[in-house]
Amino acid sequence: MSADAKIVVTGIGLATPVGVGTRTAWENLLAGLCGTTPVESFDTAAYNVHRGGEIKGFEPGPYFKTLKPESVGRASQLAVAAARMALEDAGFADGVPVDPTRCGVAMGTTSGEPREVERFDDRFLAGDLGAVGDEFMTLYPCHVIAVHVAAELGFAGSNTMIPAACAAGNYAFAHAVEELRSGRADLMVAGGADSFSRITYTGFYRLGAIAPERCQPFDRNRKGMMPGEGAAVLLLERASDAAARGAKTYAEVAGYGLTCDAHHMTAAHPEGDGAARAMSAALRSSGEKPEAISYISAHGTGTPTNDKLETSAVVKVFGEAGRHVPTSSIKSMIGHTMGAASAIEGAVCALAVAEDKVPPTIHFEEKDPECDLDCVPNEAREMRVDLAMNNAYAFGGNNASVIFRKHAP
Amino acid sequence: MDVVEIRQKVKQIIANVTNISPEEIADGASFVEDLDLDSLSLLEIGVDVDYEFKLGVPEEELAQLRTVEEAVQMAIRTLEAKGARAEVA
Amino acid sequence: MTDKTRRRVVVTGIGLLSPLGKSPAELHEALFAGANGLKEVSLFETDGLWIRRGGEIDFDPRDFLGQANFRPVDRTGRLAIVATHLALAASGWDEESRAGRELGLALGTTFGSVRTIAEFDRRAVEAGPKYAKPFEFANSVINAAAGQTAIWFGLRGTNSTVAGGAAAGLKALAYATDMVRSGRADVVLAGGAEELCFESFYGYHQTGLLAGAGPPHPQPCPIPFAAARNGFSLGEGAALLVLEEAEAATARGATILAEVLGHASAFDPSRGKDAESAAAAVGRTVALALADAGCEAASIDVLSTGANGSVVGDRYEAAGLARALGGRSAEVPVLAVKGQLGESLGASGAFQTVALLESMRRGEAPGIAGLDEVEKGLPLASATSESRRLDMRRGLVHASSFDGSACALVIERT
Numbered sequence: 001m002s003a004d005a006k007i008v009v010t011g012i013g014l015a016t017p018v019g020v021g022t023r024t025a026w027e028n029l030l031a032g033l034c035g036t037t038p039v040e041s042f043d044t045a046a047y048n049v050h051r052g053g054e055i056k057g058f059e060p061g062p063y064f065k066t067l068k069p070e071s072v073g074r075a076s077q078l079a080v081a082a083a084r085m086a087l088e089d090a091g092f093a094d095g096v097p098v099d100p101t102r103c104g105v106a107m108g109t110t111s112g113e114p115r116e117v118e119r120f121d122d123r124f125l126a127g128d129l130g131a132v133g134d135e136f137m138t139l140y141p142c143h144v145i146a147v148h149v150a151a152e153l154g155f156a157g158s159n160t161m162i163p164a165a166c167a168a169g170n171y172a173f174a175h176a177v178e179e180l181r182s183g184r185a186d187l188m189v190a191g192g193a194d195s196f197s198r199i200t201y202t203g204f205y206r207l208g209a210i211a212p213e214r215c216q217p218f219d220r221n222r223k224g225m226m227p228g229e230g231a232a233v234l235l236l237e238r239a240s241d242a243a244a245r246g247a248k249t250y251a252e253v254a255g256y257g258l259t260c261d262a263h264h265m266t267a268a269h270p271e272g273d274g275a276a277r278a279m280s281a282a283l284r285s286s287g288e289k290p291e292a293i294s295y296i297s298a299h300g301t302g303t304p305t306n307d308k309l310e311t312s313a314v315v316k317v318f319g320e321a322g323r324h325v326p327t328s329s330i331k332s333m334i335g336h337t338m339g340a341a342s343a344i345e346g347a348v349c350a351l352a353v354a355e356d357k358v359p360p361t362i363h364f365e366e367k368d369p370e371c372d373l374d375c376v377p378n379e380a381r382e383m384r385v386d387l388a389m390n391n392a393y394a395f396g397g398n399n400a401s402v403i404f405r406k407h408a409p
Numbered sequence: 410m411d412v413v414e415i416r417q418k419v420k421q422i423i424a425n426v427t428n429i430s431p432e433e434i435a436d437g438a439s440f441v442e443d444l445d446l447d448s449l450s451l452l453e454i455g456v457d458v459d460y461e462f463k464l465g466v467p468e469e470e471l472a473q474l475r476t477v478e479e480a481v482q483m484a485i486r487t488l489e490a491k492g493a494r495a496e497v498a
Numbered sequence: 499m500t501d502k503t504r505r506r507v508v509v510t511g512i513g514l515l516s517p518l519g520k521s522p523a524e525l526h527e528a529l530f531a532g533a534n535g536l537k538e539v540s541l542f543e544t545d546g547l548w549i550r551r552g553g554e555i556d557f558d559p560r561d562f563l564g565q566a567n568f569r570p571v572d573r574t575g576r577l578a579i580v581a582t583h584l585a586l587a588a589s590g591w592d593e594e595s596r597a598g599r600e601l602g603l604a605l606g607t608t609f610g611s612v613r614t615i616a617e618f619d620r621r622a623v624e625a626g627p628k629y630a631k632p633f634e635f636a637n638s639v640i641n642a643a644a645g646q647t648a649i650w651f652g653l654r655g656t657n658s659t660v661a662g663g664a665a666a667g668l669k670a671l672a673y674a675t676d677m678v679r680s681g682r683a684d685v686v687l688a689g690g691a692e693e694l695c696f697e698s699f700y701g702y703h704q705t706g707l708l709a710g711a712g713p714p715h716p717q718p719c720p721i722p723f724a725a726a727r728n729g730f731s732l733g734e735g736a737a738l739l740v741l742e743e744a745e746a747a748t749a750r751g752a753t754i755l756a757e758v759l760g761h762a763s764a765f766d767p768s769r770g771k772d773a774e775s776a777a778a779a780v781g782r783t784v785a786l787a788l789a790d791a792g793c794e795a796a797s798i799d800v801l802s803t804g805a806n807g808s809v810v811g812d813r814y815e816a817a818g819l820a821r822a823l824g825g826r827s828a829e830v831p832v833l834a835v836k837g838q839l840g841e842s843l844g845a846s847g848a849f850q851t852v853a854l855l856e857s858m859r860r861g862e863a864p865g866i867a868g869l870d871e872v873e874k875g876l877p878l879a880s881a882t883s884e885s886r887r888l889d890m891r892r893g894l895v896h897a898s899s900f901d902g903s904a905c906a907l908v909i910e911r912t
Contacts, residue, residue, distance in 0.1 A: 047627055111615075120616060120701070147899075163641055260657035398657055
């Protein structure tokens with residue numbers, strides 16, 4: 001197999017707080033819809049924040065043909081939904097016509113299925129541990145998300161789960177690219193998923209990181225992030241195979257860079273070192289120069305620190321010109337969906353490249369001199385997008401940048 | 410519980426979080442300048458002190474603590490205000 | 499197919515902490531002597547449980563790293579850090595030599611720490627969210643141990659956590675092999691870490707899959723491939739192997755312990771529920787690994803199995819190995835370390851690999867301690883409790899998660 005084989009996106013599935021369904025979610029993101037709402041899945045009375053990016057009224061049933069949706073956890077349900085959408089979008093509504101042993105799954109997550117831990121803990125605290133059955137160990141270990149996707153789709157090739165926290169989706173994309181380039185797979189579904197949970201909400205609340213009203217990336221008065229949930233899956237294949245079957249392609253996955261700050265568990269490197277190296281590595285692996293990048297999908301959590309550091313990392317790599325590269329954060333609309341975030345943002349980049357439109361950063365009111373960049377404030381923009389860079393940074397110092405490129409078949 | 414005990418417990422909490430032995434923690438030590446603590450460690454200490462003495466202080470008050478002695482005084486103040494120098498189990 | 503332009507990947511150092519020792523030599527000697535690392539659990543209360551034994555490790559990270567501050571690091575992180583320290587020391591990657599480089603890390607784990615995330619949650623529920631512990635939240639993410647390890651040793655290259663149950667550690671090795679082989683990295687530490695804790699111990703206890711835990715609660719027999727086996731025991735530990743590009747490793751004067759020839763990964767869509775599908779997945783994985791390595795079955799001298807006493811799992815593995823290796827699987831020595839180490843999930847694939855390597859390097863194949871009688875009809879005639887001496891050059895490691903995710907690795911001593 002050729003290590004230089006072009007890898008393309010031929011299917012996209014999205015389950016987000018602004019819509020479950022690729023077209024719906026994308027159009028709502030372009031419309032600047034805000035999907036962060038009062039939290040309903042658990043009682044936030046004891047907290048001083050009460051809003052997040054929950055997916056309300058999610059019905060997993062329609063996406064399940066093999067497994068029973070109630071037999072898997074919520075993150076798995078979201079992942080399966082997105083995977084099923086991606087498969088159908090790629091033209092495989094009746095199942096894959098290629099050898100299922102050559103079809104693989106690569107997923108990312110931050111927490112796996114934390115509601116299973118919550119269920120265990122509730123029983124623990126109630127003195128009711130005897131009620132714990134086999135569900136805890138069969139539904140909780142995070143690799144089950146990739147297992148459930150593969151079992152649902154009937155994919156018998158490689159099966160990989162990379163829980164690289166808030167950068168996990170990008171790690172999954174990178175792995176899928178390598179599976180295809182090496183010739184170990186002909187088709188890969190790759191992405192990320194995370195469910196809303198009191199554990200995740202409590203954690204970010206405890207760090208003082210959650211914004212009370214809205215998520216305002218790059219804004220001078222930004223107050224923090226908002227936990228969210230969701231899933232995105234891309235169907236990837238070698239461009240030659242996609243062309244042979246006449247598939248529509250959204251974009252090429254041009255390259256990626258994965259680095260580690262090795263600095264602190266929850267705080268990014270103060271000079272954005274790992275972030276900058278990831279961007280540079282992605283550019284190198286794509287064979288592109290910074291000036292070729294048309295759009296950046298920022299990590300943009302909306303915390304005072306992240307957005308400032310991210311801006312300086314961009315300038316480090318792109319020079320002052322980086323301040324003029326449209327750089328938006330969809331976290332302004334859907335919150336921080338954890339392991340799904342960079343997967344959803346990757347889908348956004350593929351769509352941006354395919355349709356020459358970029359989503360806005362909403363809730364933007366006042367420029368922060370320390371975040372002096374073009375954050376595509378409040379309104380989506382129609383513009384030529386030849387290359388879109390997707391940046392993600394995680395706890396543990398995991399950084400990942402993935403570049404999507406316009407693909408001429 | 411008297412001041413000496415409170416101070417001891419606060420220092421033990423700091424020791425638990427930082428691995429600096431209580432004897433090496435000066436009463437007036439500043440968390441950042443003298444003990445070189447990062448924000449996550451400071452947060453952990455604040456939570457542990459609040460939990461240990463069941464203070465229930467507002468977040469903002471915890472966030473303003475700069476030195477060991479300030480933490481001790483906050484504990485004393487809060488416990489006095491609650492009218493309890495309760496035995497801690 | 500083999501791509502001749504692929505770079506060669508070698509092992510230059512190993513570090514580990516296991517219930518049977520803290521070095522490859524100690525581990526091997528204990529396995530060869532038939533020692534058992536399972537003991538009465540002291541890390542947590544086992545009152546009221548049917549099972550009270552596990553592969554618990556008594557260790558203090560300060561014995562290895564001095565009086566450093568381990569408070570912000572949980573047990574899984576500490577296991578990973580100690581094993582990494584030992585691996586870096588063994589391979590000669592000291593602080594100075596690491597400074598200008600971007601060493602990578604691929605760490606297999608199933609839970610990271612389910613204990614940390616559960617305790618974080620319980621404190622918040624009981625006392626209120628404002629009393630949830632920040633350090634615990636930082637360690638509640640599944641990639642925490644990998645992150646802590648990177649911070650400790652300045653590992654700034656690609657840092658990936660690979661989940662996958664009992665296959666995770668092997669998958670991490672495969673992942674790292676691929677990174678080095680393709681030129682995306684020059685040096686990557688790979689392996690796995692998993693802790694013993696109440697949450698997972700109790701959780702598996704409640705599945706009835708732990709030996710002796712399910713009714714009618716017989717005497718536990720977590721002996722791989724045994725006719726009398728009735729489930730697995732849990733263990734803990736960490737093992738890291740330093741993988742490097744062969745020419746550069748030789749140029750820097752590193753000790754070359756082995757070469758990773760190939761790997762593969764596949765999935766059983768029945769998730770371990772259908773015997774035929776499960777065995778086929780194992781067989782496919784092994785066959786693909788051999789093909790990736792450019793090897794014939796006949797060239798495999800020894801097997802390092804993931805068998806842990808699980809009634810169906812061990813059977814699937816034996817059947818799958820026979821499919822892919824034909825008669826060879828009945829001829830060569832069979833290592834099955836989990837009977838003596840316990841099932842350490844994310845770490846186990848790495849332990850299996852290290853045990854295999856040491857066996858090959860010394861020409862000593864440990865038997866499977868306590869294996870009185872192999873299950874009748876199991877196509878693994880060479881499985882025996884007898885440790886023996888023989889020349890072995892090339893080996894195959896296999897591991898599958900309980901729910902159908904399989905991985906295999908082909909490795910050769912140098």
